[in-house]
Amino acid sequence: MKHLDVPVTVHQTIAVAMSANTTTHTSDDGSNRSSEVTHPSSQVVHFPADAPLTLDCNKELAPFSIAYQTYGTLNKNKSNAILICHALTGDQYVASAHPMTGKPGWWESIVGSGKPIDTDRFFVICSNILGGCMGSTGPASLNPKTGKPYGVDFPVITIGDMVRAQVRLIDHLEIDQLFSVVGGSMGGMQVLEWAANHHDRVFSAIPIATAAWHTPQNIAFHEVGRQAVMADPDWCGGNYHAHGKVPKNGLGVARMAAHITYLSEDALHSKFGRNLQAGSALTFSFDADFQVESYLRHQGSTFVDRFDANSYLYITRAMDYFDLALEHNDILAKAFTGTQTRFCVVSFTSDWLYPTRESRDIVQALNAVAANVSFVEIESNKGHDAFLLDEEVFFGTVRGFLDSASKKRGLS
Amino acid sequence: MKHLDVPVTVHQTIAVAMSANTTTHTSDDGSNRSSEVTHPSSQVVHFPADAPLTLDCNKELAPFSIAYQTYGTLNKNKSNAILICHALTGDQYVASAHPMTGKPGWWESIVGSGKPIDTDRFFVICSNILGGCMGSTGPASLNPKTGKPYGVDFPVITIGDMVRAQVRLIDHLEIDQLFSVVGGSMGGMQVLEWAANHHDRVFSAIPIATAAWHTPQNIAFHEVGRQAVMADPDWCGGNYHAHGKVPKNGLGVARMAAHITYLSEDALHSKFGRNLQAGSALTFSFDADFQVESYLRHQGSTFVDRFDANSYLYITRAMDYFDLALEHNDILAKAFTGTQTRFCVVSFTSDWLYPTRESRDIVQALNAVAANVSFVEIESNKGHDAFLLDEEVFFGTVRGFLDSASKKRGLS
Numbered sequence: 001m002k003h004l005d006v007p008v009t010v011h012q013t014i015a016v017a018m019s020a021n022t023t024t025h026t027s028d029d030g031s032n033r034s035s036e037v038t039h040p041s042s043q044v045v046h047f048p049a050d051a052p053l054t055l056d057c058n059k060e061l062a063p064f065s066i067a068y069q070t071y072g073t074l075n076k077n078k079s080n081a082i083l084i085c086h087a088l089t090g091d092q093y094v095a096s097a098h099p100m101t102g103k104p105g106w107w108e109s110i111v112g113s114g115k116p117i118d119t120d121r122f123f124v125i126c127s128n129i130l131g132g133c134m135g136s137t138g139p140a141s142l143n144p145k146t147g148k149p150y151g152v153d154f155p156v157i158t159i160g161d162m163v164r165a166q167v168r169l170i171d172h173l174e175i176d177q178l179f180s181v182v183g184g185s186m187g188g189m190q191v192l193e194w195a196a197n198h199h200d201r202v203f204s205a206i207p208i209a210t211a212a213w214h215t216p217q218n219i220a221f222h223e224v225g226r227q228a229v230m231a232d233p234d235w236c237g238g239n240y241h242a243h244g245k246v247p248k249n250g251l252g253v254a255r256m257a258a259h260i261t262y263l264s265e266d267a268l269h270s271k272f273g274r275n276l277q278a279g280s281a282l283t284f285s286f287d288a289d290f291q292v293e294s295y296l297r298h299q300g301s302t303f304v305d306r307f308d309a310n311s312y313l314y315i316t317r318a319m320d321y322f323d324l325a326l327e328h329n330d331i332l333a334k335a336f337t338g339t340q341t342r343f344c345v346v347s348f349t350s351d352w353l354y355p356t357r358e359s360r361d362i363v364q365a366l367n368a369v370a371a372n373v374s375f376v377e378i379e380s381n382k383g384h385d386a387f388l389l390d391e392e393v394f395f396g397t398v399r400g401f402l403d404s405a406s407k408k409r410g411l412s
Numbered sequence: 413m414k415h416l417d418v419p420v421t422v423h424q425t426i427a428v429a430m431s432a433n434t435t436t437h438t439s440d441d442g443s444n445r446s447s448e449v450t451h452p453s454s455q456v457v458h459f460p461a462d463a464p465l466t467l468d469c470n471k472e473l474a475p476f477s478i479a480y481q482t483y484g485t486l487n488k489n490k491s492n493a494i495l496i497c498h499a500l501t502g503d504q505y506v507a508s509a510h511p512m513t514g515k516p517g518w519w520e521s522i523v524g525s526g527k528p529i530d531t532d533r534f535f536v537i538c539s540n541i542l543g544g545c546m547g548s549t550g551p552a553s554l555n556p557k558t559g560k561p562y563g564v565d566f567p568v569i570t571i572g573d574m575v576r577a578q579v580r581l582i583d584h585l586e587i588d589q590l591f592s593v594v595g596g597s598m599g600g601m602q603v604l605e606w607a608a609n610h611h612d613r614v615f616s617a618i619p620i621a622t623a624a625w626h627t628p629q630n631i632a633f634h635e636v637g638r639q640a641v642m643a644d645p646d647w648c649g650g651n652y653h654a655h656g657k658v659p660k661n662g663l664g665v666a667r668m669a670a671h672i673t674y675l676s677e678d679a680l681h682s683k684f685g686r687n688l689q690a691g692s693a694l695t696f697s698f699d700a701d702f703q704v705e706s707y708l709r710h711q712g713s714t715f716v717d718r719f720d721a722n723s724y725l726y727i728t729r730a731m732d733y734f735d736l737a738l739e740h741n742d743i744l745a746k747a748f749t750g751t752q753t754r755f756c757v758v759s760f761t762s763d764w765l766y767p768t769r770e771s772r773d774i775v776q777a778l779n780a781v782a783a784n785v786s787f788v789e790i791e792s793n794k795g796h797d798a799f800l801l802d803e804e805v806f807f808g809t810v811r812g813f814l815d816s817a818s819k820k821r822g823l824s
Contacts, residue, residue, distance in 0.1 A: 057696035156696040216680040231661035249643035268628040284469035284568040
């Protein structure tokens, strides 16, 4: 492994928990982007113009920035670092309050002092993905050529590009090998990408509720979301920043559709059933009579306050493009040839977005190259979102695997 | 059973297969509604102002019209009539070309001379549902009070209301008892409604790929579709007819989202996989790279040419409201107390929209009241849409059940 021999600037800001609903403001460029795009509340590493990131689309991105959070302390050997990769609408605030919503970190249940991913033992890194909107370079960032937000001039990126940007961050932190890379859903795709294409940098890997390629059904749901965004006149052909608009309706519909896929039918049954909103009678109108309607509308409307619509397009596209076997004549095992990484593959029984059979495909590929792999299918009725929720068996699995891997790695 | 003792006018028009894409024109009221709304290419029965339909919302609808097609010949005893109930986006053209698209009838595979629903033996009736847009009164019809399309002034209707309107049609045709009522999806809901609340009018019933109540997941998907339509500025608060607009984008997105639920993941795999549109490389753009994207876009764009957006809102709402057990303290069996109807309940293994367990609920309820019921779960990888496709075992099931029931009914 080689560290990049280029100068980087680290820009540290003080995290300030902003009050909710103050998510956008008029930026220097006159748009109403979130201030987190340009001035994130986390650490940022800026890679200058002469250190471009070569993308899968054959374009170069420069300069670019990666915003990240860290928790815990890096040991002397720099051997206790865990990189957590976030999902589609996640961010770097894995174990600390979101600066815009003030809500707790999205994985505080599993990351923290004494938690399964124990910040007393491990140095936890979580960066906002390339293409995101929380401080890493993405379509809402300023295009240095124009001084205005990229919009749809941002290049279409891939999971591979996201991970190459993360590699640059890890280089910057002068970490040769990550003790573990962990992530669920799209985070799990990044984990697999790390393991496949940067395998000497990864001692262990935990891909959770994920897949090695996006299925046509996955693509179909994403395409609906993109069409909803792009159909919104306030999307302005991707140039909404310049017009001081936000395609809230389209993005809200996209989020609503996606959110259904995150939950199991069982979870919807036990959470809502056919319960009515006011607890009373049908209104014979198009109001949100049913609790499930109200819940979905809420999911849609709160999401648009914190997320950039173009980021949503780019990130879903990256997921759709993901196919780890493509460059190996559709033989997934070949992506992992020679791997020394220890794997713990996790799926959830009621996850119909990334069902267990897709985890089995990963496990079979790893077995085919005699990789060190354990596979746990967790019994849960919570659907895909189970990986974000309190699932004791899941917690125990992660804790146990990291304990065992630490011993192998010689960590205390 | 009593026939309604009111005068009705029958308006017969000659079916003219219009060329595709000539689906809307500027109507007398200045809007761009389909001519099929006001001048359907099928038979229509007009129920006058003094013969109102009392709706579940406690409003009265009058006058109202029901457009319908018939196939085959009614026998002397009027004992060979089969009513086919169509699904959400279906129509009365069950076995004849659609007047707007020129495409074959939506169920020609099963309805016709020598087919399982044999028009040489049976008199087949199929009416456009109340709330539809193919000639039966719905939100695109003229509101007699204003002379303009109802739009969202149309009352919110239920499956019960749709069936009550069908009962009026059957009364008009002077048929005491239907030999059978048959339908899939929302058509199956109507079948169940007939069997539960008009049981002396139904000798046999075939509810297919359906449920006795809409689940929260069903409601959730519909709500996404409705929000997509209503978010489209061209919806104009439901008054798009008056503005000469059509919320094509919103309705297209709604159709795309719904269409995913009609197909199984297996069907998507075998139909499209991750195949690229041009058979070539990824474009690194938001074009429809994948065949499944192109297919969905096509589904969306062709649908908006033939369907009224407000009808889509009203009909999905009716489905969401459907809960046959609601008036019986959630005990579904009580809805069928004393039934003499013979049932054939059909489900498909890969249907995740109305999965087999929901058919089992119906069968268990029927068993609980000692009804005459057979239940067939058809092995199919085609998802919910299987009921519209060539499924030999399904065809054999329908043919066999109708043969057996005809003998019991004394039909030759």
